[in-house]
Amino acid sequence: MPTCLIIGVGTGLSRSTASRFASEGYDVGLIARRADVIAPLCAELNEMGIRAAWSCADAGDSAELLEAIAFVEGCIGATDVLIYNASVMRSALPFDLTSDELRSEFEVNVVGAFVAARAVAPAMTRKGVGAILFTGGGLALEPYPEWTSLAVGKAALRSLAFSLFKELSPQGVHVSVVAVCGIVEPGGPFDPDQIAAEYWRLATASKGVEDRELIYQPDGTDPNYNDPERTHMATTITPAHIKG
Template sequence: MTGAAIIIGAGDATGGAIAAAFARDGLTAVPVRRNADALAPLAERILAAGHACVPIGTDARDEAKMVALFDRVEADIGPVEVAVFNIGANSPMSILEETERRYRKIWELCALGGFLMGREAARRMVPRGRGTILFTGATAAVRGGAGFAAFAGGKHALRALAQSMARELGPRGLHVGHVVIAGAIDTEFIRSQFPERYARKAEAGILDPDHIAANYVMLHHQPRDAWTHELDLRPWVEPF
């Protein structure tokens, strides 16, 4: 049985690129999102390239479903060697208009789902003494911006989770990393909604999903004596 790479939040851009990158690297990609049908184009591209892919639709905020996901992968595909949490919830709202329901949902997407994935991955990896767990962060994980109280709160929580897990699980052979993605990513959303930012693609002013994904694979292959915990990825035009 080949090893598996579970990518929670395998969307059409970064998450899909991460799944494809780990498939090229020799693992069976297991892209995950709530709508299984939405994963079909990604799975077809990976399979057409001659790599292994098993798309699964499930809700990362549901504890029972996350347990079942990891059980299924371990039983039917292979040991989980890599687990990536890539769910995004970047949605601005003034604190004056923010609602409890919306704040809770964003927290569930950013933080609760990350906890459930991280815990289930760790439970399978610790007995083997190996494995990579990576969390996708954002500038909001280190600096809360105006109008992003919910998103910043969720991403701060995810970063704290990654730090805590790294300190506990590093001595047990698991590499836990947090990747800060700062800047616009080459997506249809950016192209259509922010054409002035998308115009900077020609000068490498926005992030390429494939280049982001290559860094996740790099983190997985780092030797234990030189692990990176937090990696900051930003185009040269993005200010610090």
């Protein structure tokens, strides 16, 4: 059976993504910091007849993350689809952020993605097929000072994804960054099940260079959702994907 490994599992998008891949016949691996989130989800998948395994790790601790990946792959097999969804969601203005905080959050937001991709890519390239998907965000396209660290991380993650796409796509491995430009909530324009369907599409039917990035922003949604009070409108440029 093909396998999907999800790093940074929570109760929203990653849960929907796990369910989508499981429904398509994938074995599922789950990694997060909190066992109380991933253990019940793993049990639900097992009850559905899906082979699933989990392990706890801090995505910002490379050694811990690699150990968790090795454990999960030992249970379900080598990764065919990697989804990296880990990030530090903490608001801080640029000069309220210490260099140590920026550094430690970058380890989760970017370095963990690199470590995970480097761990699973060799098996994918040997088979000549696979997918690596990173969860990005609108802050990579238009940053705001209240979210300095996360914006830096998402911008760097976007660049990493593009570099890996150029390196790995000739070897049969598709890489995408998915910029979710809004608040994920069931029933809304950023419904997690609808976004999970896009992850499935990218992993299984990627078309080429145009799919190295998916900017997920349905028509009519707020491109300035990171600035709800419109504090920074005078210094903001509407991202290029917004029409009109």
